[in-house]
Amino acid sequence: MELNDIKVLLVDDEADVLDFMKYNLEKEGFWVYTARDGMEAIQLARKINPHIIILDLMMPKLDGIETCRELRAMPEFKNTVIAFLTARDEDYSQVAGFEVGADDYITKPIKPRVFISRIRALLRRLEGQNGVAKLVVGGIEIDRERYLVIKDGKEITLPRKEFELMNLLASKPGRVFKRDEILSKVWGNDTIVGDRTIDVHIRKLREKIGEEYFKTIKGIGYKFDA
Amino acid sequence: MELNDIKVLLVDDEADVLDFMKYNLEKEGFWVYTARDGMEAIQLARKINPHIIILDLMMPKLDGIETCRELRAMPEFKNTVIAFLTARDEDYSQVAGFEVGADDYITKPIKPRVFISRIRALLRRLEGQNGVAKLVVGGIEIDRERYLVIKDGKEITLPRKEFELMNLLASKPGRVFKRDEILSKVWGNDTIVGDRTIDVHIRKLREKIGEEYFKTIKGIGYKFDA
DNA sequence: TTGGGAGTTTAAGATAATGTTAAATGGGGG
DNA sequence: CCCCCATTTAACATTATCTTAAACTCCCAA
Structure with missing residues (x-):
């Protein structure tokens, strides 16, 4: 899979966090789409069929956990990589996230280098699974x-x-x-x-x-x- | 496709934004055409058959979404790349845009470097699809x-x-x-x-x-x- | 009715592009 | 250091495809 074709959907209600991530990912050649809340995320995801979805935990309307659960319930997102974005000291337990099918946790504040390599690691996982043996x-x-x-x-x-x-x-x-x-x-x-x-x-x-x-x-x- | 032949149609009602984008794109060797509103954009598009159309979301007469919808309805623009221009905090959801067939969202304020590389990325996509399969x-x-x-x-x-x-x-x-x-x-x-x-x-x-x-x-x- | 312009058809020759073979190259293990 | 195998190159053979020329058809206008 070409990096050029990779679509990432970022979901967060804070515009500046969104922009920061978007900027860094686009610089690396990803296609980045953004949504402000869970509802919007789900709608957009169905339109664009992203490879990775990064969900903020705390969001209006539909929080990350709920959004993830709904996404995972749809067959087209069974194999999509979903990661949560969480403040380091947010005391949501990660357990809940993995329970609803998250693939990874990324902690804020976001450091570009780390963030990008994290995404790449997730992609390798994606390749691993659909590049079947x-x-x-x-x-x-x-x-x-x-x-x-x-x-x-x-x-x-x-x-x-x-x-x-x-x-x-x-x-x-x-x-x-x-x-x-x-x-x-x-x-x-x-x-x-x-x-x-x-x-x-x-x-x-x-x-x-x-x-x-x-x-x-x-x-x-x-x-x-x- | 030679870069030299690439025609970009910019559509925005703010003259200075238009000029700024035009300047940067022309410096890179694109052919740039401009329109002030959706109506004008559609007329001009039929004349020049652009490869990429950048539409401001908020415009008089015909807004970006509507313009995009009308363009997509015409067979000759089925495969044209259409991107929206949007202020960062404009809370139009991206969903509406992708629903009417947008290919990308570009956020204002425009940073030349980012803007140009975005356009190039869109072009690569255009080449990749090379018209639909x-x-x-x-x-x-x-x-x-x-x-x-x-x-x-x-x-x-x-x-x-x-x-x-x-x-x-x-x-x-x-x-x-x-x-x-x-x-x-x-x-x-x-x-x-x-x-x-x-x-x-x-x-x-x-x-x-x-x-x-x-x-x-x-x-x-x-x-x-x- | 006839001549000419424009398009059609055919087949043959020219020209790429690919197929094939064998031999040169080059790197790792014994 | 040599041998073996994968890989690449080189030279040549063999096509498929392209182009052209030339004869033919059709329609329109003088």
């Missing part, structure tokens, strides 16, 4: 943990690049990946490799997995199809 | 992500130029594209190809998609119609 696509199973592809019960080991290429293409079956997208995602933005490198790896995959799965879109790139 | 026009579906045209459930793969031509024409059904417009959009401003090249590609599309969809406007160009 196993991916099954049309009879082919990709085991990211063991770097294996399993087809018809047979385990096929792939070298790193081949595996990453396979993994990229199979992550969205049917979708065409442009050559430069493949280059930047598998080889990295900085590395410069020759024009034929991708083709050679595709060729190896075709050999090992099967010709029929890898389709060439001339002038554009490749796609994986089952 | 799927476009459905009268029983024909164009799947840009999979590089497919689907008609009556049948998947039709098109070579690159044909696909791009198809995509261009179908992006505004009914609208006539002049031959030189087609040339510059599908082939690029620099490449020099004969006039007959377009016809040949139209021919192939007629073969693959159906004669009836591609209408010739003699002396002008072609249009796609369902």
Whole structure:
């Protein structure tokens, strides 16, 4: 998941806290949305489908705990990361928060560095869960943990690049990946490799997995199809 | 998309805010147009077809929300980036804005650095979507992500130029594209190809998609119609 | 009715883009 | 230090796609 696509919903009734967090997150390239209270937060969340929601505990209308509970009750937010924002000496017990499904507690006052790295840590968790270890696509199973592809019960080991290429293409079956997208995602933005490198790896995959799965879109790139 | 070609439409009733934004954007190489209220904004937008529209929330005649709603109702602005400009403590909820299809909120007072990077971020998003992945026009579906045209459930793969031509024409059904417009959009401003090249590609599309969809406007160009 | 402009169609040649193979490179483990 | 394997490169082969030329059709106006 690109950092550029990450949407964070901040919920707090204090405008300056909101702005401060927003400023720091935007500087890092996140998409930031804000709401002033729980009701607004829920409405907005349904519109924008954020990846992370940061909820202040004390809010008018609907407090953080209640908001969180309501969000968690909706299936679309089952896997959204939700964190609470709390003054250090606010004597709400954290227990209540975790009970309603919070993923983390962040204490005020907010220090930018700490705050950002906290968010990043939460994101890693998010990636961890939806970048599942196993991916099954049309009879082919990709085991990211063991770097294996399993087809018809047979385990096929792939070298790193081949595996990453396979993994990229199979992550969205049917979708065409442009050559430069493949280059930047598998080889990295900085590395410069020759024009034929991708083709050679595709060729190896075709050999090992099967010709029929890898389709060439001339002038554009490749796609994986089952 | 070259930065040089990016057109930004700023809409605000306060002249100094307008000037300030204009100055900063022009310094960065954007083409900036301005309007004082929603009515003017809509008229101007239809003329210049901007990539981004920045709407002040509070405006005479037609406020930001309403303007946005009207713009979004027109097919040509379906994919335009629209952002709202709002005073920090204006307690309009963001919900209303996102409901009418806003892409972002920018808070006043405007800080040049932040403002510019926000605009750039919005542009990246625009490029990313590159128009929506799927476009459905009268029983024909164009799947840009999979590089497919689907008609009556049948998947039709098109070579690159044909696909791009198809995509261009179908992006505004009914609208006539002049031959030189087609040339510059599908082939690029620099490449020099004969006039007959377009016809040949139209021919192939007629073969693959159906004669009836591609209408010739003699002396002008072609249009796609369902 | 006829000539010309504009578009259509076809097929063939030109031109990219990709496929393939083999050999060079380069890094880690024995 | 060497060997093995993954990776990359280089050279060449093989397409798919693009472009063009040329013959053909159609419609309109003289």
